[in-house]
Every structure is written in structure tokens, then in C-alpha cells.
Amino acid sequence: MSETGLPTARTRVVREPDRAVYDRETVYRILDEGFLCHVGFTVDGQPFVIPTSYGRKEANLYIHGSAASRMLRQMKEGVPVCITVTLLDGLVLARSVFNHSMNYRSVIVLGKATLVDDPEEKLVALRVLSEHILRGRWDDSRQPNERELKATSVLRVPIEEYSAKVRSGPPIDDAEDYSFPTWAGVIPLEIKAGSPINDPQLDPNRSVPGYARNYNRRS
Amino acid sequence: MSETGLPTARTRVVREPDRAVYDRETVYRILDEGFLCHVGFTVDGQPFVIPTSYGRKEANLYIHGSAASRMLRQMKEGVPVCITVTLLDGLVLARSVFNHSMNYRSVIVLGKATLVDDPEEKLVALRVLSEHILRGRWDDSRQPNERELKATSVLRVPIEEYSAKVRSGPPIDDAEDYSFPTWAGVIPLEIKAGSPINDPQLDPNRSVPGYARNYNRRS
Numbered sequence: 291m292s293e294t295g296l297p298t299a300r301t302r303v304v305r306e307p308d309r310a311v312y313d314r315e316t317v318y319r320i321l322d323e324g325f326l327c328h329v330g331f332t333v334d335g336q337p338f339v340i341p342t343s344y345g346r347k348e349a350n351l352y353i354h355g356s357a358a359s360r361m362l363r364q365m366k367e368g369v370p371v372c373i374t375v376t377l378l379d380g381l382v383l384a385r386s387v388f389n390h391s392m393n394y395r396s397v398i399v400l401g402k403a404t405l406v407d408d409p410e411e412k413l414v415a416l417r418v419l420s421e422h423i424l425r426g427r428w429d430d431s432r433q434p435n436e437r438e439l440k441a442t443s444v445l446r447v448p449i450e451e452y453s454a455k456v457r458s459g460p461p462i463d464d465a466e467d468y469s470f471p472t473w474a475g476v477i478p479l480e481i482k483a484g485s486p487i488n489d490p491q492l493d494p495n496r497s498v499p500g501y502a503r504n505y506n507r508r509s
Numbered sequence: 510m511s512e513t514g515l516p517t518a519r520t521r522v523v524r525e526p527d528r529a530v531y532d533r534e535t536v537y538r539i540l541d542e543g544f545l546c547h548v549g550f551t552v553d554g555q556p557f558v559i560p561t562s563y564g565r566k567e568a569n570l571y572i573h574g575s576a577a578s579r580m581l582r583q584m585k586e587g588v589p590v591c592i593t594v595t596l597l598d599g600l601v602l603a604r605s606v607f608n609h610s611m612n613y614r615s616v617i618v619l620g621k622a623t624l625v626d627d628p629e630e631k632l633v634a635l636r637v638l639s640e641h642i643l644r645g646r647w648d649d650s651r652q653p654n655e656r657e658l659k660a661t662s663v664l665r666v667p668i669e670e671y672s673a674k675v676r677s678g679p680p681i682d683d684a685e686d687y688s689f690p691t692w693a694g695v696i697p698l699e700i701k702a703g704s705p706i707n708d709p710q711l712d713p714n715r716s717v718p719g720y721a722r723n724y725n726r727r728s
Contacts, residue, residue, distance in 0.1 A: 328547040330556035337549035339593040374558040386651040478703035
């Protein structure tokens with residue numbers, strides 16, 4: 291999707307175009323449900339794909355990391371990146387091997403990452419990143435100090451050139467396969483949070499806050 | 510990791526080197542627990558990162574897709590790729606914003622993808638891919654025919670240059686932060702399967718097979 295409302299040659303979904311989604315609202319919903327992205331960048335012709343957390347504020351994605359990391363060192367030079375977010379919703383078991391699939395929602399954003407220099411935007415972005423993963427945690431933590439802010443780089447990637455791909459629902463088999471003698475259907479998959487585990491050094495009088503006890507990505 | 514048993518300049522973990530893992534057994538365990546990877550490749554200087562399933566057989570990764578897909582079209586020309594697998598194990602809540610982290614296990618494999626031409630290896634690879642995701646399903650499905658095999662491309666990426674990164678355990682706070690008045694600990698995260706959903710067109714006399722009823726990635 292370009293800002294003109296049409297996919298570009300680079301973001302147009304080639305395979306299974308019926309799964310393509312280009313509207314910004316759907317893309318934002320996917321980005322807001324996930325919090326782990328895979329960032330692609332190229333160094334000397336070799337692509338690297340690194341998992342990292344992200345946050346979204348309006349039409350920008352923010353990622354962060356140590357100022358010393360390979361990813362951040364490379365990316366602040368304004369090289370092209372690809373940020374991909376994938377939510378896996380289930381295994382789709384068709385009658386034929388060939389028609390097996392997965393239910394998923396994924397977004398790719400192509401763009402250039404820019405280092406956030408402005409201290410105010412940097413702090414806002416870090417808060418967005420934190421709240422994106424766990425709402426309520428920022429205010430309940432010791433705030434970053436000058437040294438920590440200096441050691442952290444924040445990058446902004448505008449959500450301008452993007453596309454999403456969504457598959458949902460039951461398997462689609464070839465007509466002649468519906469009589470094949472096997473089970474067919476969907477195994478739903480979901481990220482589930484277990485019971486919070488206290489830090490061994492936690493003050494034993496302190497109880498688990500609500501935002502950690504009832505963690506759930508689904509909105 | 511290179512075949513000589515040492516990380517290369519490209520796979521040496523730069524940040525948090527204490528989290529680096531270079532032994533093949535650990536890498537294989539991570540690869541065998543996951544089944545969704547993110548594949549990075551570069552087209553005209555622009556990196557793309559695409560989610561897809563994979564399988565492993567000995568020291569090779571296999572991915573597959575439609576012969577018509579952008580990813581497969583690009584990759585069979587022998588361009589460098591990066592395959593990244595990330596297993597997310599939990600959110601790590603430290604006292605300070607700065608020391609928040611995630612527990613995860615991730616692997617990156619750098620290499621060149623080669624199109625699998627040999628029909629026998631292709632069929633074996635497709636079976637590996639299927640069994641990697643859901644053991645027992647292949648034999649319980651209608652086998653691929655000639656037309657379907659032709660429409661599917663399989664790529665082999667040797668696991669030669671790789672590294673893994675693992676973080677586990679409680680948060681690590683700065684000494685002076687342990688008295689900060691907040692909860693600290695880990696919220697464990699896991700991919701959980703829900704109850705299988707019958708295909709609406711399923712023969713009502715057919716019951717859910719064991720491999721679908723008790724789906725669990727953990728070994």
C-alpha cells in the first residue's frame with residue numbers, strides 16, 4: 291500500500307491475492323495485537339532477519355535496542371528495512387497434503403528506519419513500546435535515566451508502504467477430495483500466558499499486579 | 510557458526526554475547542520445536558521478510574511454496590537468504606524500564622537456497638515439512654499428485670552458518686533497583702492449541718485423530 295491507497299509493485303500480494311488486505315485499519319489491528327516483529331536489513335548483500343519488539347503510534351512503528359547492536363548500527367544509516375509481523379491462528383488440515391495451510395494474519399512494512407534524535411519523541415516512543423507490550427507497566431517501573439536513554443537507540447519506520455495477508459476459516463479441498471476418508475478441520479493456535487512467576491528476589495509481601503495476572507493479547 | 514565450529518563474523522552474536530549459543534544440538538532443538546520461520550531475501554536492494562513453514566532433515570532446512578510466489582521465484586536463483594526462527598517464552602518484568610526483556614530462543618541461519626530438483630528428495634522434503642508441523646498427518650492425507658508436485662517448489666538451505674540466542678530466567682536489575690516498590694518476575698508465554706474445529710463439510714461420523722486432539726509443540 292502506498293499513501294495513494296494502492297499497493298505498490300513491491301507490496302502487491304502476488305500469491306493468493308484473495309488473501310491480500312490493504313486497508314490501514316486492518317493493518318493497524320494486526321500490528322496492535324502483535325508485539326514481536328522480524329526486522330530484515332541487508333549488509334554487504336546478505337540479508338539478516340532479527341526478532342525484536344515494536345510499538346505503534348499513529349502511522350509510525352518504533353523499534354529500539356542497544357546503541358551497540360549490529361541491527362541498530364546498520365539501520366540508522368537509513369538503509370531499507372522490512373518489518374514483518376505474523377500472528378499464527380491455526381493449522382488448517384485439508385484432505386489432500388497439497389491443500390494443507392495455516393490460518394494467520396501478517397503485515398509487512400517496507401521503509402527506511404530513521405534514528406529518533408529528539409529526546410521528547412524518544413521518551414514517548416519508549417513508552418509506546420512498553421505500553422504496547424504490557425499496558426500499565428511503564429508507570430509501575432523505575433523510569434529511564436540519562437545514561438540508560440543514551441545507551442538506547444530508537445528507530446522510527448513510517449507505515450507508508452505496506453500490505454497484509456490474512457487466511458481464516460476451514461480447509462478448501464478439491465471437489466473430488468471431500469470423500470477422502472480422513473479428518474479435516476482447523477487446530478486453533480493462540481499465545482497463552484501462564485501464571486506469573488515471582489522474581490526470586492521479590493519482596494514476599496508484594497502481589498502480582500492485574501496487568502500481569504490477566505495478560506491476554508486478544509483485544 | 511561455521512563448519513569449523515566457530516561463529517563467523519556474520520553470525521557472531523554482538524550484543525549480550527552471554528546469550529549466544531553455537532552448538533548444533535541446541536540449534537536443532539530450537540528448530541525442531543518451531544515450525545514457522547521468517548525468511549529474509551533482498552530484491553533490488555530492498556529486503557523482504559516472509560513468514561513460512563519449514564522442516565529440518567539432518568543438516569538441511571527445507572521450505573516450500575508455490576512455484577509462482579515472489580519469494581520462491583527470487584530465491585531459486587541462489588541469492589543469499591536468512592532464515593530466522595523465534596520461540597517466545599515470556600515477558601521479563603524488571604524493576605527498571607531499562608532492564609525489561611523477553612525470554613526467547615532464536616536461531617538464524619545464513620545461506621543460499623537451492624531448488625530441489627530431484628523428485629525423490631522433493632517428496633521426502635515435503636513429507637519432512639508436513640511431519641515437522643504435525644506428525645502423523647502425512648499418511649492420513651491424500652498424497653500429492655504429479656500436477657501438485659509440479660506446482661510446488663521446494664528449497665534446501667544447508668545449516669552451515671548459524672547462531673542461536675537464548676534468554677531465560679528472572680529479570681536482572683541493577684543492585685540499587687531491587688528496593689524499588691514494584692512487582693518483578695516473568696509472565697510465561699506459550700503457543701497453545703485449542704479444541705480442533707471440524708470442517709463444516711466433514712462426515713459427521715469421523716472423529717478427531719489423536720495427533721490433532723493433543724497438539725503440543727513442546728517436546
